[in-house]
Amino acid sequence: MPDALGLAAIITKFALYLGVMTAAGTVIATLMFRLDRTRGLAVAFAVLGLVATILAFSLRGANLTGDVSGMTDPEMLGLLWTTPVGTALLLRLVGLGLLIAGLFLGRFGIWVSVLGGIIAIWSFDHVGHISGREIALLDIALTLHLLAVSLWIGVLTPLKRLASSSATYAAVADVGHRFGVVAMITVPALIIAGGYMGYELVGSLEALITTGYGQALIIKVLLVGLLLGLAAANKLRFIPAVRAGNPAAATHLSKSISVEWLVILAVLGTTAVLTTNLTLPT
Numbered sequence: 001m002p003d004a005l006g007l008a009a010i011i012t013k014f015a016l017y018l019g020v021m022t023a024a025g026t027v028i029a030t031l032m033f034r035l036d037r038t039r040g041l042a043v044a045f046a047v048l049g050l051v052a053t054i055l056a057f058s059l060r061g062a063n064l065t066g067d068v069s070g071m072t073d074p075e076m077l078g079l080l081w082t083t084p085v086g087t088a089l090l091l092r093l094v095g096l097g098l099l100i101a102g103l104f105l106g107r108f109g110i111w112v113s114v115l116g117g118i119i120a121i122w123s124f125d126h127v128g129h130i131s132g133r134e135i136a137l138l139d140i141a142l143t144l145h146l147l148a149v150s151l152w153i154g155v156l157t158p159l160k161r162l163a164s165s166s167a168t169y170a171a172v173a174d175v176g177h178r179f180g181v182v183a184m185i186t187v188p189a190l191i192i193a194g195g196y197m198g199y200e201l202v203g204s205l206e207a208l209i210t211t212g213y214g215q216a217l218i219i220k221v222l223l224v225g226l227l228l229g230l231a232a233a234n235k236l237r238f239i240p241a242v243r244a245g246n247p248a249a250a251t252h253l254s255k256s257i258s259v260e261w262l263v264i265l266a267v268l269g270t271t272a273v274l275t276t277n278l279t280l281p282t
Contacts, residue, residue, distance in 0.1 A: 005062055006276070012056045013272040018265070019049025020092065021146065023099055024117030025154020031110050032151070032182065033175050035158045039103045042113070046096045049120065053092040060085055088126040095120030121146045128275050138200055145193035148186040152231075153264055155179050160257040163242065163250045172250065173243035180235040187228070194224070213274065220270045223263055230260050 023046035030038045061070035061077050070076050080086055098116025102109040124146060125139045155175070162172035198208075198217055208214035234256055241249030 005059065005068075009056070009059050009063065010272050010276045012052050012059055013276050014269050015048060016052035016056055017268045017271060019045045019047075019052050020096070020120045020123075021150040021268075022153050023049055023096065024114075024121050024147075025150030025152065026157070027099060027102070027110060027113040027117050027154070028147070028151050029154040029158065029179075031114050033155065033158075033178055035155075035175070037161070038158055041157055042103060043100055046100050049092065050096050053089060053096070057085065057089045084126045088123040091123035091126065092120050095123065117150070118147070121150060138197060141193040141196050144189055145197065148190040148193075151182070151186060152190075152227075156257050156260060156264075160254050163254045163257070166247060166250075169242050169245060169247075169250060172253070173239055176234065176239035176242070176253075180239065183231065183235070187231075194221075216270055216274050220267055220274070223267045223270065227260060227263050227267070230256055230263070 023042050026038050026042040026045065029035060030042070057080065058071040058077070060080055061073055062068050064070055064076055064080075065073060081089070095116045095118070099113045099120065100116075102112030102114075102116060105112055122143055125142055159172060159175055159179070162168040162175060198221075202208045202211075202214050202217060208217065234253060238249045238253040238256060242253060
């Protein structure tokens with residue numbers, strides 16, 4: 001059971017994942033699918049990401065000193081700044097700053113926002129279990145995995161909003177169909193990248209079953225499997241029915257997206273525990 005600082009680190013990591021990935025995914029989805037009315041959503045989650053970024057950095061200082069005074073200890077934080085933790089902090093601050101600024105720069109600002117989102121996503125390559133392996137293919141796999149997940153997260157809320165009004169049924173069917181086409185590429189990439197990383201990090205079937213890290217990874221995989229099932233129902237059943245003008249299908253789609261969000265939150269929470277409180281099998 002984690003202590004107070006450990007629990008705070010897990011909660012902060014969860015908020016960091018949620019903020020960065022939702023903000024990045026929202027602007028990427030906005031560019032790819034020409035979505036409207038997404039600026040407030042992207043800004044809100046980018047601000048969450050910024051707050052969590054700063055708090056996570058401070059908590060690193062507290063974990064090193066063993067008490068909360070480390071959160072504001074200039075010497076300790078200065079030392080952290082010179083490590084990969086400091087690099088990740090800088091990338092997230094720059095990336096999320098660009099993402100927010102781009103949303104207010106007019107027509108071409110969305111490209112700046114997308115660049116900022118990618119930079120913020122890339123920051124996760126510099127800290128955590130993957131960074132310790134120093135394998136370039138692992139870094140690429142992690143970035144592709146996170147970008148695919150971010151796009152999935154980013155399209156959900158706009159899609160749910162479109163499904164809430166009969167005036168936008170055609171739009172929700174169009175966006176849902178185009179996302180389904182993109183998902184035919186991104187979902188296999190997500191699975192392959194995730195499987196490769198899991199194999200490299202766990203190392204054996206025995207470790208997968210007998211260690212806390214492996215067991216948490218199994219839970220995460222089962223949750224992702226549930227997500228894939230929900231996504232398949234959306235693509236194969238609800239989206240075509242909405243395209244045909246069935247209002248009941250739009251309601252079912254909206255409810256399915258709400259369930260997807262709950263499962264995604266569970267996945268992010270499990271990931272926060274995996275990367276904060278559990279050590280890799282030896």
